[in-house]
Amino acid sequence: MNAFRDAGHLFRLAGVFAAGVLLFLVLRSFLVPKSFGEYGHYRGNALAEIAARPVNFAGHETCETCHADVLEKKRDGKHAHVNCEACHGPLAKHADDPSSVTPAKLDAAVLCVRCHEANAAKPKSFPQVVSADHSNGLPCDTCHQPHSPAIAAEPAK
Amino acid sequence: MQGVEGFMYPNEVELQWSVLIVLYPFLTGLVAGAFILASLERVFNVEAVKPTYRLALLTALAFLLIAPLPLQLHLGHPERSFEMYLTPHTTSAMAMFGFVYLWYLMAVLVLEIWLDYRRDIVLLSQSTTGVTRLIYRAMTLGSSNISERALHIDERAGWLITVIGIPSAFLLHGYVGFIFGSIKANPWWSSPLMPVVFIFSAMVSGIATVMLVYMFLTWSRKQTIDMRCVDTVARYLFYIFIIDFTLEMLDLIHRIYESDESFRSLDFMVHTKLYVSHIVVQIFLGTVTPILLLGATQVLNLTDRARKRIYGLAGCLTLIGIFAMRWNVVIGGQLFSKSFLGYTTYKMGLVTREGLLTAIVLTVLPLVILWVLVKLLPPWPERHTRPDSVIAHAR
Structure with a gap:
């Protein structure tokens, strides 16, 4: 019990790290576009966006x-x-x-x-x-x- | 074309990696080297270097905080670099390095410093006032337990982190060598010895930096330099420098003996465009001279005053030599053509984003951070409050 009490600061530190990781994961869920990884290591929606761009070359x-x-x-x-x-x-x-x-x-x-x-x-x-x-x-x-x-x-x- | 000799492919005429990319492995090397010096005391029980232990950790942290900045300034869109944490690609060495960096910063360096300083932080949080008190209180994480048992736990945890930290420091700088060594299209870089050479040169530069910083700060505080400590640090510097030089020569001899299709071109480059920076500055001024100077302190019976001056001179020459080594790797690797028939010139900007001024600022900035860290967390032996009984018990 005493060992736990004397290592309390380490648990606090672990808590800070865990909070940091959690914050990162939350931020990541907001920042990474939903369509990322749909087809490969890029934003899936990018394909549609590029396809929607005006055609410049007639061919x-x-x-x-x-x-x-x-x-x-x-x-x-x-x-x-x-x-x-x-x-x-x-x-x-x-x-x-x-x-x-x-x-x-x-x-x-x-x-x-x-x-x-x-x-x-x-x-x-x-x-x-x-x-x-x-x-x-x-x-x-x-x-x-x-x-x-x-x-x-x-x-x- | 001005500055271009012989035949260059069009995309080789202009150098893409500037002096900032030279600075980056130089700064990272100082971090790894300083940490390894610190680990000597902690893990290998080299008591003599104890006065430099905390200073080495703070130096490593100060340089590590600035180490990614040269890369950021090199990028066209630095704000996108954060994406390598969000969506890392496992085949990208750069992306993986982001995690190595973060691991080393948070899980090794910050943690070890915190554990080592915790008693001081708690005491300072009680003895200071105002904003400083708030900073120290935040650093205690709300725990003021500095009982002997708690400090013993810190000591054990710190030891464990240092043990993990040594391979991490090797990984951190070995990676920088890996980035260059794995570029198979460039014969100046592509060598499996590159990570090893980078690690040893990192240790050399880190130890030299901590030695110089320790001597300078002790002198500026009008305290007596602990000669036993500096002698030991210089001895380690001497030994590791010999290993580093041997490895570099091994690489050189291997290249000469192998004499592959690139050899004549690279040999010509070393004798012309790279002659001053490679032969004169790196090898003679920055490697052979400091090794001879440090060797002289081992062999001759010199006075303290003479040794201090020699260490100061050897330390400065070492840093110049290691910087020249990074310069010759990064810039040298871009001066010759893949056709092996032509050479270009690097024109360094002065007041540009990737120019000389930026490089100087980025070199001075870690020293400013170190000054702040030293003020915040004094590393001096008299403030070194780890009771010996706790240390003895922990080992």
Whole structure:
């Protein structure tokens, strides 16, 4: 009995710890979203929330329904598998209302080097140039047709 | 590109882990080392280091409270870090560390300090007034039982906690080495020796810190430094430093002998970009010199005054050396390219969130906390009120 009395402070300490753990568990039950762990180690509701976000990209199939001529140009070129919106940007709003939302004109001098500026980290087989030396400041589309960029493939004008 | 030599992959050009990530293992190491020094007296019955026992515990607590701050300041969203307690992922070493940290802080350090100081706290709660009295009363948890039997129970419980605390301290700092050692994509870090090297370097830095703090505080209080105590602490520092240096050299020799595909690149880095911080500061200035200085105090018959100066100098050099070791691990591991063909440069910000000023503040802050703790819970031998009969009975 005496041992219990003399260890009373340790029981008080254990009580403080227990209260701390309890407080943590109560807080945890409030702070952890209910849908956490529903599918994996994340908030289950996040899937629905992400799905509900507005669509920005129309997808190349949508573009091709109107711009069949571009598809024709691209088909045999090096950019055949580059999606329209990779260069033109997300255009779902344009697809929804083509007459009032028109995409901005692209600046080939800025756009092309994003992929084709020479960098030792890129595979050697990938076409790349030191733009300052290669075009002498001229925009790329002076010589290259972006939808089918190989110059040899250009039909004679 | 400025500061970049040879071929770097684009994502390697800028260093992601800054000086704060250097500071983090440095601070954590001081905690583990200080605690292990404290355990010498408690578990291994090294009576000579008794004057540093409480100071070592308070030092460990002061540094442990600040240790996570460098990580918090590194995070883009520090407020989210709490989520690792709410929804921990068992495969995340960082998340598991959160629990190791909490365990060490609450179940080991705070508990041991409380048990050791309980008699003082009760007496102080009766002798002080005002707000201080309230603080001490809260710390007593409403129990003022300081009977011999109650203190005996405290002593036994404290001993048990220290025994649990030693592997916990190893776990705490071994984890920091583990975080680096387990990154298999980085040959500078990926080594199973990393946790062991980190633990021993932690012990070295912690013991050096407590030695310096003890000497400084005793000097500032115009008291006599207990040379038997400092000699013993310095002797332990010397032995552990030799083990630490041997392990680091073992790691180095192993790397040289193994000479894997990364070796030439890392060797070049050590001889160029890391030469000053690794060879000059870490190895010669921060390891070999203090070992020789401490060795000299063991071999030569020096006066107290000379030994004190040597301990002071060796302690400071040790801390510089251990900081340089953390620097070379963290920063060095990010200076070379995975292609082994290029090197980048670390440009430290000065007055930025992860810059030099923040690092200095985070280094000084634990000392401020230590000052407050020392005021609140005086660790001095004359206030050391554990009756020897109780201690003898407990063992």
